Amino acid sequence: MRNLLIFITKYNAFFLFIIFEVSALIIYIKYNSFQKASFVNSSNAVTGGLYAKMSELNSYIRLSDVNDSLAKENMRLRNQLKSSFYADTVTKHQVSDTVYKRQYEYIVARVINNSTNRFNNYITINRGSMQGIAKGMGVICNLGVVGKVVFVSAHFSVIQSLLHKDSQFSAMLANNKEIGTIEWGDELNPHKGVLKNVSNNALPKIGEAVVTSGYSLFPEGIPIGKISNLHTKAGGYALNMEVTLAVDFTKLQYVDVVDNKFAKEQEGLEAQQKKDE
Amino acid sequence: MSRTIIINLLRFIIVVFIQVFLLKNINLYNLSTPYFYILFILLLPFEVPNILLFVLAFLLGITIDAFYDTPGLHAAACVLLAFVRILFISITVQKEGFDNEPEPTLSIMGFRWFFTYTAILTVIHHFFLFNLEFFNLSAIEFTLSRVLLSSSFTVLLILISGLIFFKRKERK
Numbered sequence: 001m002r003n004l005l006i007f008i009t010k011y012n013a014f015f016l017f018i019i020f021e022v023s024a025l026i027i028y029i030k031y032n033s034f035q036k037a038s039f040v041n042s043s044n045a046v047t048g049g050l051y052a053k054m055s056e057l058n059s060y061i062r063l064s065d066v067n068d069s070l071a072k073e074n075m076r077l078r079n080q081l082k083s084s085f086y087a088d089t090v091t092k093h094q095v096s097d098t099v100y101k102r103q104y105e106y107i108v109a110r111v112i113n114n115s116t117n118r119f120n121n122y123i124t125i126n127r128g129s130m131q132g133i134a135k136g137m138g139v140i141c142n143l144g145v146v147g148k149v150v151f152v153s154a155h156f157s158v159i160q161s162l163l164h165k166d167s168q169f170s171a172m173l174a175n176n177k178e179i180g181t182i183e184w185g186d187e188l189n190p191h192k193g194v195l196k197n198v199s200n201n202a203l204p205k206i207g208e209a210v211v212t213s214g215y216s217l218f219p220e221g222i223p224i225g226k227i228s229n230l231h232t233k234a235g236g237y238a239l240n241m242e243v244t245l246a247v248d249f250t251k252l253q254y255v256d257v258v259d260n261k262f263a264k265e266q267e268g269l270e271a272q273q274k275k276d277e
Numbered sequence: 278m279s280r281t282i283i284i285n286l287l288r289f290i291i292v293v294f295i296q297v298f299l300l301k302n303i304n305l306y307n308l309s310t311p312y313f314y315i316l317f318i319l320l321l322p323f324e325v326p327n328i329l330l331f332v333l334a335f336l337l338g339i340t341i342d343a344f345y346d347t348p349g350l351h352a353a354a355c356v357l358l359a360f361v362r363i364l365f366i367s368i369t370v371q372k373e374g375f376d377n378e379p380e381p382t383l384s385i386m387g388f389r390w391f392f393t394y395t396a397i398l399t400v401i402h403h404f405f406l407f408n409l410e411f412f413n414l415s416a417i418e419f420t421l422s423r424v425l426l427s428s429s430f431t432v433l434l435i436l437i438s439g440l441i442f443f444k445r446k447e448r449k
Contacts, residue, residue, distance in 0.1 A: 012327055012328075013327045013360065013363045014360075015365075016327055016328055016331045017356065017359070017360040018358040019330065020331045020332075020334070020335050020359075021353060021356045021357060021360075024335065024338065024349050024351065024352035024353035024355075024356050025337075025353050026349070026395050027348050027349030027352065028348065028349025028352075028353055028409070029349070030346075030349075031348040031349060046343075047343050047344055051344075054298055079449075115301065115345075115346075116304070117307060117310055118302035118345075118410070119410060119411055122346050158346070185309065188307040189307060190307075259332075266338075
């Protein structure tokens, strides 16, 4: 027994190393499924608060870029205004609209933490469950698709960005509506994605727009990017192509969280169908 | 003694701030990301007890993890770094010299020793970190090139910081 104690004290560095290393690895493996890690991540009060302060400073520095993009968006929206069209029907009557029911609602939020240079990238925003954000909602910005919400606290949420190994969204070619799946490319380049599993008779062209299909969390037709290269590696039964992403993730400032009012109903129905099979 | 504690506490806060708010945004060609915060562990005094060294390394790692959203990843790499530090110092430095050389800084230990020390420890830390993060042998060349380029970036930053705080001091 005494010899054992002497042995342990002599090589204490090694035993301490084993203890600490194992506990660190346990934390890493246990909380690797990110959603569970509620106590050490950037949506907790301390780090979230610090990031919020820092992002205030950052957003001041980037004001001109944001102004630019807001001005562009204003222009686009103004072009869609009724007042900019010539109205050829004179009579108007008020009807209670039973044909259109509001399906998507948008919650605007500011990005307070963002990364683009790792294998799995996450974005933290300054809105949480208090403002109506829930897990699984889609996130877009004025330029295109950003990602989906994976973790929500009272005042902050964490978004799994499109730049993530596990991110996959349903997409389609804008012109001929061929469906595919958009993923992040292999080279860790924050500006490049890959559109996979497009059927062979799609005939895509370089420069063609890729938009959301409406099958997943997003409304139909939200831009994702433009096709930049048709000859990507690992082809097969289906076409794969490289896409230049519309969103510049390195400069993300404001995002809109998409609240799909019918998502629950759809999920419930699909779950029921799976159970019946 | 209390001066050492205050200096190291300040150093802890400063390296975390630099890492999280400045270096986190730096990324050269998707290959080179510096992890400068390991400077804190490198510069702890020689006399620090092993248990305290491991606790501090673990704390530093978990703090960085909290900001990087990767619980346990940096902590594991830092603990390994602490262990390698103990081995390296026990091989290269005689125990009797501790009175004259309280901290392994560039100005006290000289360029050759400090460079070897930094380079070896940084490469081991980065190698472990990147492989644990990606956890996939299929892209090993890519990971290795990231390790090498990031390590050289980190070593460069650490040497620069050593030169900025260079105090001319005679070795007995």
